Amino acid sequence: MTQAEFLDIVMPFKDKVFRLAKRLLVSQEEAEDATQEILIKLWNNKQKIQEYNNVEAFSMTMTKNFCLDRLKSKHAQNLKIVHSNYQDKNVSLQKQVELNDSVDWVSKIMEELPEQQKIILQLRDIEQYEFSEISKMLDINETAIRVSLSRARKTLREKLTKTHSYGVR
Amino acid sequence: MVLDKIEKLLEKYENGETTLQEEQQLKNYFSQEVVAPHLEVYKPMFVYFLQTQKEQFTKTIPLQPKKTYTLYKWISVAAIAVLMFAVYIQFGDQAKSMDDLSQDELLAYNQTVEAFNLLASMFNKGTESMDALTLMTTSLEKGTENVALLGAFSNTQNKIFKNQ
Numbered sequence: 001m002t003q004a005e006f007l008d009i010v011m012p013f014k015d016k017v018f019r020l021a022k023r024l025l026v027s028q029e030e031a032e033d034a035t036q037e038i039l040i041k042l043w044n045n046k047q048k049i050q051e052y053n054n055v056e057a058f059s060m061t062m063t064k065n066f067c068l069d070r071l072k073s074k075h076a077q078n079l080k081i082v083h084s085n086y087q088d089k090n091v092s093l094q095k096q097v098e099l100n101d102s103v104d105w106v107s108k109i110m111e112e113l114p115e116q117q118k119i120i121l122q123l124r125d126i127e128q129y130e131f132s133e134i135s136k137m138l139d140i141n142e143t144a145i146r147v148s149l150s151r152a153r154k155t156l157r158e159k160l161t162k163t164h165s166y167g168v169r
Numbered sequence: 170m171v172l173d174k175i176e177k178l179l180e181k182y183e184n185g186e187t188t189l190q191e192e193q194q195l196k197n198y199f200s201q202e203v204v205a206p207h208l209e210v211y212k213p214m215f216v217y218f219l220q221t222q223k224e225q226f227t228k229t230i231p232l233q234p235k236k237t238y239t240l241y242k243w244i245s246v247a248a249i250a251v252l253m254f255a256v257y258i259q260f261g262d263q264a265k266s267m268d269d270l271s272q273d274e275l276l277a278y279n280q281t282v283e284a285f286n287l288l289a290s291m292f293n294k295g296t297e298s299m300d301a302l303t304l305m306t307t308s309l310e311k312g313t314e315n316v317a318l319l320g321a322f323s324n325t326q327n328k329i330f331k332n333q
Contacts, residue, residue, distance in 0.1 A: 018224070126221050
């Protein structure tokens with residue numbers, strides 16, 4: 001397989017890999033490194049790529065596992081991933097909740113969700129995968145996915161309502 | 170779009186029962202400028218989903234290094250093979266047997282052997298002359314013994330003179 005052919009396969013979903021990595025690792029740099037590493041892994045195993053019936057789903061599973069491993073090792077080292085992608089919004093929120101601020105809040109609230117719900121919400125509401133695809137990627141049955149998703153969406157809405165009505169959480 | 174329908178969709182959405190198409194409808198509705206006040210709370214959620222969807226991976230994918238690395242590996246393997254072959258060509262064919270020698274080479278070889286034989290016979294002659302030298306050494310030893318006898322004689326003579 002040539003480099004061009006490989007890129008043709010990988011290009012359509014590389015952003016999705018990156019976004020999932022960023023959802024889990026939070027930091028932009030960490031997510032970029034993770035994405036590169038996953039793509040290089042795919043490239044090194046390019047002979048096997050034809051054997052996978054769904055390269056995209058396979059890559060998403062790989063991303064999930066890779067990022068969770070990363071998080072675990074970071075956790076073991078007692079290091080917190082540094083992220084400086086957003087400013088502290090507390091000051092502006094105290095004045096007036098603007099739409100942009102609330103949008104950033106969504107990302108903050110999503111960070112607090114359990115990993116499983118984070119992944120499912122990311123795959124469904126942002127990447128718009130079918131339940132059957134998510135089920136394959138995560139190796140969980142569809143009912144469990146729906147339950148997780150429902151919980152995540154409700155938590156999101158409840159927390160947003162709080163920020164919305166009080167201005168400050 | 171009818172508000173009633175949106176509310177129903179939202180309920181389904183929160184229970185995780187909406188299809189992708191229905192979710193798209195919700196996203197479309199909430200990306201409008203103005204939404205119903207009591208649904209305002211959902212707006213940031215869907216706007217965020219739509220925004221995040223556009224985020225892209227901008228770094229380049231470093232595929233080249235791996236490829237050149239394997240190329241270098243094979244080049245080094247080839248270089249070593251060439252080197253080994255060159256060494257073999259240079260020194261490998263020295264072990265010839267007598268049958269492989271040409272007429273001239275055989276002649277040279279025989280002459281060399283003859284010369285060595287001559288040298289060896291000369292050496293033997295030299296060793297014979299050395300035998301004569303050994304003979305002389307033994308005679309010298311005998312002489313020394315005689316001198317010693319003479320010494321003993323003179324001692325006795327002295328004693329005799331003292332007694333007189």
